Amino acid sequence: xxxxxxxxxxxxxxxxxxxxxxxxxxxxxxxxxxxxxxxxxxxxxxxxxxxxxxxxxxxxxxxxxxxxxxxxxxxxxxxxxxxxxxxxxxxxxxxxxxxxxxxxxxxxxxxxxxxxxxxxxxxxxxxxxxxxxxxxxxxxxxxxxxxxxxxxxxxxxxxxxxxxxxxxxxxxxxxxxxxxxxxxxxxxxxxxxxxxxxxxxxxxxxxxxxxxxxxxxxxxxxxxxxxxxxxxxxxxxxxxxxxxxxxxxxxxxxxxxxxxxxxxxxxxxxxxxxxxxxxxxxxxxxxxxxxxxxxxxxxxxxxxxxxxxxxxxxxxxxxxxxxxxxxxxxxxxxxxxxxxxxxxxxxxxxxxxxxxxxxxxxxxxxxxxxxxxxxxxxxxxxxxxxxxxxxxxxxxxxxxxxxxxxxxxxxxxxxxxxxxxxxxxxxxxxxxxxxxxxxxxxxxxxxxxxxxxxxxxxxxxxxxxxxxxxxxxxxxxxxxxxxxxxxxxxxxxxxxxxxxxxxxxxxxxxxxxxxxxxxxxxxxxxxxxxxxxxxxxxxxxxxxxxxxxxxxxxxxxxxxxxxxxxxxxxxxxxxxxxxxxxxxxxxxxxxxxxxxxxxxxxxxxxxxxxxxxxxxxxxxxxxxxxxxxxxxxxxxxxxxxxxxxxx
Numbered sequence: 001x002x003x004x005x006x007x008x009x010x011x012x013x014x015x016x017x018x019x020x021x022x023x024x025x026x027x028x029x030x031x032x033x034x035x036x037x038x039x040x041x042x043x044x045x046x047x048x049x050x051x052x053x054x055x056x057x058x059x060x061x062x063x064x065x066x067x068x069x070x071x072x073x074x075x076x077x078x079x080x081x082x083x084x085x086x087x088x089x090x091x092x093x094x095x096x097x098x099x100x101x102x103x104x105x106x107x108x109x110x111x112x113x114x115x116x117x118x119x120x121x122x123x124x125x126x127x128x129x130x131x132x133x134x135x136x137x138x139x140x141x142x143x144x145x146x147x148x149x150x151x152x153x154x155x156x157x158x159x160x161x162x163x164x165x166x167x168x169x170x171x172x173x174x175x176x177x178x179x180x181x182x183x184x185x186x187x188x189x190x191x192x193x194x195x196x197x198x199x200x201x202x203x204x205x206x207x208x209x210x211x212x213x214x215x216x217x218x219x220x221x222x223x224x225x226x227x228x229x230x231x232x233x234x235x236x237x238x239x240x241x242x243x244x245x246x247x248x249x250x251x252x253x254x255x256x257x258x259x260x261x262x263x264x265x266x267x268x269x270x271x272x273x274x275x276x277x278x279x280x281x282x283x284x285x286x287x288x289x290x291x292x293x294x295x296x297x298x299x300x301x302x303x304x305x306x307x308x309x310x311x312x313x314x315x316x317x318x319x320x321x322x323x324x325x326x327x328x329x330x331x332x333x334x335x336x337x338x339x340x341x342x343x344x345x346x347x348x349x350x351x352x353x354x355x356x357x358x359x360x361x362x363x364x365x366x367x368x369x370x371x372x373x374x375x376x377x378x379x380x381x382x383x384x385x386x387x388x389x390x391x392x393x394x395x396x397x398x399x400x401x402x403x404x405x406x407x408x409x410x411x412x413x414x415x416x417x418x419x420x421x422x423x424x425x426x427x428x429x430x431x432x433x434x435x436x437x438x439x440x441x442x443x444x445x446x447x448x449x450x451x452x453x454x455x456x457x458x459x460x461x462x463x464x465x466x467x468x469x470x471x472x473x474x475x476x477x478x479x480x481x482x483x484x485x486x487x488x489x490x491x492x493x494x495x496x497x498x499x500x501x502x503x504x505x506x507x508x509x510x511x512x513x514x515x516x517x518x519x520x521x522x523x524x525x526x527x528x529x530x531x532x533x534x535x536x537x538x539x540x541x542x543x544x545x546x547x548x549x550x551x552x553x554x555x556x557x558x559x560x561x562x563x564x565x566x567x568x569x570x571x572x573x574x575x576x577x578x579x580x581x582x583x584x585x586x587x588x589x590x591x592x593x594x595x596x597x598x599x600x601x602x603x604x605x606x607x608x609x610x611x612x613x614x615x616x617x618x619x620x621x622x623x624x625x626x627x628x629x630x631x632x633x634x635x636x637x638x639x640x641x642x643x644x645x646x647x
Contacts, residue, residue: 062116183209235355243347266305343382564592595624
């Protein structure tokens with residue numbers, strides 16, 4: 001492998017305008033700017049460079065002018081201004097000072113240097129190939145540096161990493177982690193009776209070896225093929241990758257979903273503008289050039305292999321210049337939203353897994369219960385830049401399989417995932433689909449369907465503080481539609497929701513916050529609820545603190561009207577940093593048509609959006625008999641899609 005591809009990019013000092021000496025020559029603006037691909041010592045580094053010359057084919061290549069900052073960036077050179085007359089260029093093999101009069105000043109490219117002066121001043125040979133439109137730069141120090149490094153050897157005392165890194169012991173659970181053969185091993189045991197060796201139970205034991213090209217996992221591991229968790233099994237799993245690097249994983253737990261996914265996917269940015277326009281690609285809010293090109297006679301520009309992260313939004317900017325104008329005539333922001341599990345073209349991944357199902361049975365054996373054989377084979381392949389295909393087969397009591405297609409066309413805001421599955425409980429095959437269309441940044445249309453249901457969602461961020469969401473759900477023979485309007489700015493927020501079901505029943509609600517106050521109203525065919533609350537020490541949107549509240553509820557049951565008014569106090573703790581869980585306590589007194597009495601609630605949110613709640617109440621809308629209950633209830637904040645106390 002050539003060492004050139006492993007060079008790190010050093011910081012390039014941008015030259016201030018006062019460093020341009022009066023003796024620096026200005027470029028003849030009648031010349032032409034064009035783009036060639038750049039090679040370093042014959043290696044393709046997937047980048048290009050702008051060139052100024054009288055003619056692409058007929059002029060002397062030695063007189064071709066290249067931007068000095070771009071050359072320095074790709075060759076790992078540091079450019080340091082010494083004074084107005086001199087620049088210092090530091091390479092891995094030499095330090096050279098050159099007079100600025102040896103350089104030219106280009107209104108578009110900045111300081112430029114000819115191919116001839118690259119060889120004379122910096123010992124960088126060049127070779128131009130007009131057929132392939134490439135410039136090959138070969139620093140003369142490469143061979144010397146490679147030979148020198150290869151001939152050096154250093155004797156170091158032998159050392160070995162510790163075999164055991166962490167030991168955690170307590171009365172019942174024991175955990176040991178260590179390293180061996182380039183990988184990591186992990187053992188966790190459970191022993192309820194320390195004086196009875198037969199009570200020892202191995203909960204987890206695995207060895208993991210992770211590398212950019214392959215992963216290996218041996219031992220107890222989760223079985224989750226087809227995206228469904230099916231318990232643990234004892235066996236072997238390997239993932240082989242070609243053409244991409246996976247998402248990094250620093251723990252001994254092998255995240256199979258992430259390790260089948262590329263850390264970066266190269267996307268294509270292309271478009272049209274005025275012919276002979278210089279187009280530069282930069283990061284948002286940055287002037288550092290990533291790539292540049294000159295549009296052809298049809299005004300087409302194209303940038304390939306632009307890095308994006310799957311599952312995340314990546315933004316770049318395009319700067320458009322006329323040939324002799326140093327200021328951009330147009331700035332365009334490009335938003336790239338790459339699908340999760342999309343692979344680069346030609347990249348592929350193979351997963352092979354097999355073993356014996358492990359059942360949790362502390363009384364059966366050291367490892368618990370051993371059950372049936374199971375296996376899985378999965379393969380993913382990047383067929384084109386736009387299309388990734390996958391197949392997955394698994395056996396556990398019966399064979400199941402899935403074929404998957406991921407499609408995301410270049411320069412069109414569409415994402416499509418289609419899956420064809422079979423199930424032992426259903427005759428034949430069935431299809432699932434997920435489609436996302438995002439014609440503009442603030443508008444998203446989602447559609448998904450499976451064997452039983454179809455859902456569509458329309459989300460429009462009409463203004464920075466105003467959002468409109470429309471949803472439609474069709475489940476077998478029933479349907480449900482909803483509209484949500486949301487306004488939020490500073491301490492003022494209002495959300496209105498409207499729901500319509502198949503029975504033509506309308507439900508609606510409105511919630512509004514202002515400062516410390518929050519007012520909520522909800523109405524359905526048989527129920528109305530209103531609550532006014534005041535946070536004593538925090539704004540209403542703080543999500544924690546002490547509240548005083550008044551709650552009114554009216555309910556119609558069997559042609560009888562029931563009503564209930566509650567006055568009370570509520571406390572919610574600050575969410576914990578690691579789990580985001582919290583405690584909540586409320587108490588009060590209520591009066592209704594069936595009687596009156598005290599209420600008390602204690603709740604603990606243990607999973608975001610889900611909490612365990614203990615209730616005691618002496619009267620409700622339907623009965624005046626005291627009741628005690630323990631239940632698990634959802635808890636969401638309609639403003640931020642996080643937790644919120646219930647009414």
